[in-house]
Amino acid sequence: MSENIFTELYNRVLSLFGQSAPKEENAKDVACNRLRVVLMQDRTNLTPELLQRMRKELVELLSKYVEMDKEALELNFEQEGEQMALMLSIPVVRAKDEAEIEEALKAEDDDSEEAEDDTSEDDENIEEDEASEEQESEEEASQSDENAQEDECNDAADENDSDAEQDKE
């Protein structure tokens, strides 16, 4: 009890000096974040909905291979000279072991056999993903558009491989 009184007193004294204890997000960070989003749209013609969708799909794709902090995923377009780069920064929580990866891929293949879209669930995920900033990133990937396409091809190849494995079984 007495501790609470003291902390309250402390907060009051702080607020007297114009420093409210529970700090709200400051104007500078709000400006930076809003600008990043707006510039991403200006530079790419992607609407906020499309960006969220891209983000969600990237999370889904990558979570098959590594366990990552989905909330802290950062997606940015950066102009470097004439080249526009897609900067994807995700803190990796833990590397998945082979069994887990195989399981994830298997589950996905099963899903695609059922071939059903569960869009309603997806929308909920989008909202969850929205508020995610200020985390230190451990992995940074820069991919030009071409590379991204290549990667897509590779993924397709990977899936084919796993198909082949299943066939053997």
Place this chain on the structure above:
Amino acid sequence: MTGRVIVITSGKGGVGKTTTNANIGTALARAGNKVVMIDTDLGLRNLDLLLGLENRIVYTIVDVVEERCKLKQALVKDKKNPNLCLLAAAQTRDKTAVTEEQLKDICDKLKKDFDYILVDCPAGIEQGFQNAVAGATEAIVVTTPEMSAVRDADRIIGLLEAKEEITSYKLLLNRVRPNLIKSNDMMSVEDVVEILSAELIGIIPEDTGIITSTNKGEPIVNDEKSLAGTAYRNVAQRIMGNEVPFLNLEEETSVLARVKKFFSNLVGKEK
């Protein structure tokens, strides 16, 4: 002599393009270069006011283009510095009075006699911008640490990158307020540089002296004591290829910090 043609542009209006132009031009001339400034903001000319030359203008760029006078006749010499000239915009005409080719032609002619040709670009991304950029090979993008100015600067950078003639562009961050940055109420220099991912050529602090210097028609670079003036003089040095460190605005503007530094120097230990 082949002069460098540098366009000073911003996208958004009111961020200090013309002030920047007047000050960089004056600073370059003070450093011994032959400088000509071209005001391409037809119908909304102001560069003459900032230089205090509004009463000396006889011919404008439109008169040159429509061959009512020779190019040299239209160049107005600065009051103080004979190395500095202004080619004024016409106040009574609109942006269509001069074409891209005509501006390019004027820049090419001026290159022979001047070290630097600074082109003051109108706000916006329409024809006025296209005209101003036409003769230039370098650009300075002026912006302030405000969202709308940064967004417009990003757009301008995109357009500049699409221009083959523009070989380099640099960012000039104007009206920086160290106190607001310190209290996290304003985007910092680093924030803006990171967001725009452009190379910085100058950081100019917000300075009330700019208002008085504009009122007097006397660029602030002529005031040796002014912080903004020093910042602009440094920009001119960087344009000339000299390496000058950026001013530490936080330290210089805070009186308390200066007093602290003074005393810590007395005691003899580094802050």
